[in-house]
Amino acid sequence: MDTRTREEADVLTEEALQPSRMWFRDLILEAFAGIFARPGRMVMTILGTMIGLTALVATLGLSRTASAQIISRFDELAATEITVSSRPAGEGKPTNELPWDASERIRRLNGVVAVGTLSAVDVDDALVSASPFVEPGRNSAFKLPIEAASPELFTAVRARVRTGRLPDEGHSERGDKVAVLGPNAAEQLGINGVAHLESISIGDEVFLVIGILDGVERKHTLLSSVIIPEGTARARYGLQAPQSVIIETEVGATSLLKRQVALALRPDAPYGLKVTSPQQPQPVRAGVQSDLEVLFLMLGAVSLIVGAIGIANVTLVAVMERIGEIGLRRALGATRRHIATQFLLESATLGLVSGVLGASLGMLLVVGVAAYQTWTPVMDPLVPVLAPLIGCVTGLLAGFYPALRAARLEPVDALRAGM
Amino acid sequence: MAEPIVSLFEVGRTFGDGAPVVALSEVDLEVDVGEWVAVVGASGSGKTTLLNIIGCLDRPTSGSYRLEGMDVAGLSDPQRAGLRSRDIGFIFQAFHLLAYRTVLENVMLAEVYGRRPRAGRRDRASAALGAVGLGDREGFLPTQLSGGQRQRVAIARALVNGPRLLLCDEPTGNLDSVSARGILELIRGLHAEGLTIMMITHDPGVAAWAQRQVTIADGRLRG
Numbered sequence: 001m002d003t004r005t006r007e008e009a010d011v012l013t014e015e016a017l018q019p020s021r022m023w024f025r026d027l028i029l030e031a032f033a034g035i036f037a038r039p040g041r042m043v044m045t046i047l048g049t050m051i052g053l054t055a056l057v058a059t060l061g062l063s064r065t066a067s068a069q070i071i072s073r074f075d076e077l078a079a080t081e082i083t084v085s086s087r088p089a090g091e092g093k094p095t096n097e098l099p100w101d102a103s104e105r106i107r108r109l110n111g112v113v114a115v116g117t118l119s120a121v122d123v124d125d126a127l128v129s130a131s132p133f134v135e136p137g138r139n140s141a142f143k144l145p146i147e148a149a150s151p152e153l154f155t156a157v158r159a160r161v162r163t164g165r166l167p168d169e170g171h172s173e174r175g176d177k178v179a180v181l182g183p184n185a186a187e188q189l190g191i192n193g194v195a196h197l198e199s200i201s202i203g204d205e206v207f208l209v210i211g212i213l214d215g216v217e218r219k220h221t222l223l224s225s226v227i228i229p230e231g232t233a234r235a236r237y238g239l240q241a242p243q244s245v246i247i248e249t250e251v252g253a254t255s256l257l258k259r260q261v262a263l264a265l266r267p268d269a270p271y272g273l274k275v276t277s278p279q280q281p282q283p284v285r286a287g288v289q290s291d292l293e294v295l296f297l298m299l300g301a302v303s304l305i306v307g308a309i310g311i312a313n314v315t316l317v318a319v320m321e322r323i324g325e326i327g328l329r330r331a332l333g334a335t336r337r338h339i340a341t342q343f344l345l346e347s348a349t350l351g352l353v354s355g356v357l358g359a360s361l362g363m364l365l366v367v368g369v370a371a372y373q374t375w376t377p378v379m380d381p382l383v384p385v386l387a388p389l390i391g392c393v394t395g396l397l398a399g400f401y402p403a404l405r406a407a408r409l410e411p412v413d414a415l416r417a418g419m
Numbered sequence: 420m421a422e423p424i425v426s427l428f429e430v431g432r433t434f435g436d437g438a439p440v441v442a443l444s445e446v447d448l449e450v451d452v453g454e455w456v457a458v459v460g461a462s463g464s465g466k467t468t469l470l471n472i473i474g475c476l477d478r479p480t481s482g483s484y485r486l487e488g489m490d491v492a493g494l495s496d497p498q499r500a501g502l503r504s505r506d507i508g509f510i511f512q513a514f515h516l517l518a519y520r521t522v523l524e525n526v527m528l529a530e531v532y533g534r535r536p537r538a539g540r541r542d543r544a545s546a547a548l549g550a551v552g553l554g555d556r557e558g559f560l561p562t563q564l565s566g567g568q569r570q571r572v573a574i575a576r577a578l579v580n581g582p583r584l585l586l587c588d589e590p591t592g593n594l595d596s597v598s599a600r601g602i603l604e605l606i607r608g609l610h611a612e613g614l615t616i617m618m619i620t621h622d623p624g625v626a627a628w629a630q631r632q633v634t635i636a637d638g639r640l641r642g
Binding site: 017018019020021022023025026030033037038324325327328329330331332333334335336337338410411412415416 | 467468471474476477489494495496497498500501503504505509511513515517519520528529531532533534537576
């Protein structure tokens with residue numbers, strides 16, 4: 001039957017058996033042509049995945065931006081505050097009291113902006129009242145904390161005066177019976193101003209109110225306290241020693257000063273003093289934030305899954321619609337693998353486009369919100385890079401089943417289906 | 420005498436597993452190089468199945484099919500795809516043009532799965548279009564062409580890879596008589612240049628154009 005020699009037949013066979021192949025560039029072009037043949041449908045297809053990735057990117061970016069913002073805002077105060085107090089001394093040992101000249105000793109250190117001493121005054125449960133008369137049936141005397149402050153303390157806690165003035169060195173030296181009220185204490189006592197020489201009584205002692213505070217940035221207990229000069233507390237209530245030293249430092253000086261202040265105050269017994277600066281509440285904030293973050297990430301993931309189903313659905317419909325085209329491609333020499341690869345590439349491209357758009361929109365959202373809040377946008381550089389990758393993988397997974405269906409089609413049936 | 424380009428020996432094709440439908444049984448057919456053979460039969464006679472087997476789109480369930488002396492049954496899917504891209508040209512009743520691509524791009528599609536370099540593809544497609552008389556329609560979309568012109572585009576696409584065998588499935592089935600005549604004259608010209616042509620049709624008037632006619636009924640050939 002075979003009239004050719006064996007060698008001739010072999011040569012022919014070898015050439016004739018070469019499988020068909022597809023240039024990579026053609027594969028890309030065919031996939032793109034397939035997608036862009038119906039631009040409207042392409043937009044609708046990528047919408048779901050795009051929204052999902054936008055949500056993911058925006059959530060990650062915004063939570064990062066917000067937490068960076070909260071921490072940096074808090075830092076400014078926390079990083080410039082030191083509080084020194086004495087530890088209780090053991091039985092039979094010398095006390096760890098702070099010296100009366102604590103402020104002078106600290107002020108000499110480099111990096112100190114302001115320093116003051118603050119002590120709680122023991123007034124034997126005496127009540128504070130604004131009126132010398134006791135009205136029956138109406139409570140006009142209150143138990144209020146009495147604090148003794150050195151004049152410079154008000155600077156150290158960044159106190160703002162609503163009305164009147166703050167006590168000075170003279171009041172303290174003379175032991176004058178003057179007081180400054182925190183805004184809450186003033187309200188409780190019913191004192192609005194100092195123009196009429198308002199006075200209060202602490203137990204039996206009468207004090208002249210010379211000022212009312214508006215607010216403080218540190219030691220918020222002062223807001224509901226009655227503050228008297230340190231000298232007055234010493235002379236009239238037997239204050240033994242200042243209880244705490246409040247220091248405002250320059251930015252960045254805290255860690256160095258924390259090591260120096262104990263030695264400056266008590267070179268003889270530095271370890272008897274407790275030097276603290278406020279705990280940075282970062283972990284707490286992060287905890288609160290991560291709950292919200294998880295919620296939004298889950299929303300993003302759900303939307304991503306919905307988007308993937310959308311891509312799978314549309315790709316499947318496209319396969320069914322393009323059965324005739326698939327048959328034609330098979331007739332022109334496409335293998336099953338060529339068909340599957342083209343459809344996979346189409347869905348992966350849809351995913352990639354969704355990812356790029358989602359990442360861009362997400363970043364725009366972060367920048368927009370940050371601009372509105374006058375925050376600095378902060379984002380992990382991996383996020384905008386990973387988003388298109390996730391989109392691409394999503395598209396690839398979504399296109400798997402439709403591509404398989406397309407590859408399994410018998411060219412005969414596919415051609416019979418028409419275009 | 421040279422070996423026939425198509426050689427079918429007792430070819431049968433059965434569809435389905437449970438209640439099998441016999442589409443072809445014991446078909447013997449030889450087509451020589453340069454022949455123009457028409458397979459005539461009513462719808463359901465098995466003629467499309469026969470063409471699909473000859474075009475390597477389908478495999479026989481029994482018998483053997485040798486294309487250019489080579490047993491096709493033993494080839495893998497990619498190898499048969501390679502045969503389709505190089506050696507066989509198809510034209511269909513429904514044209515099968517991609518609606519959203521220009522005429523030229525439709526013709527260029529034929530080379531996507533071939534082994535030729537990409538360079539020169541546009542020129543080769545353009546030349547093929549010129550050969551079927553549509554050199555001035557390259558940028559048109561298929562929807563802007565008449566039925567006869569669309570089938571000419573399909574013929575250009577089938578010819579661009581230089582096939583040895585042209586398979587025509589009811590090439591004039593969707594055309595009016597004037598366009599049909601134009602297409603048949605074009606095919607006659609290709610035959611005159613030496614191309615082997617197999618055409619299936621239900622229309623005896625169309626089959627009369629061919630060199631040799633074979634009738635198929637109920638899956639069996641009658642000389």
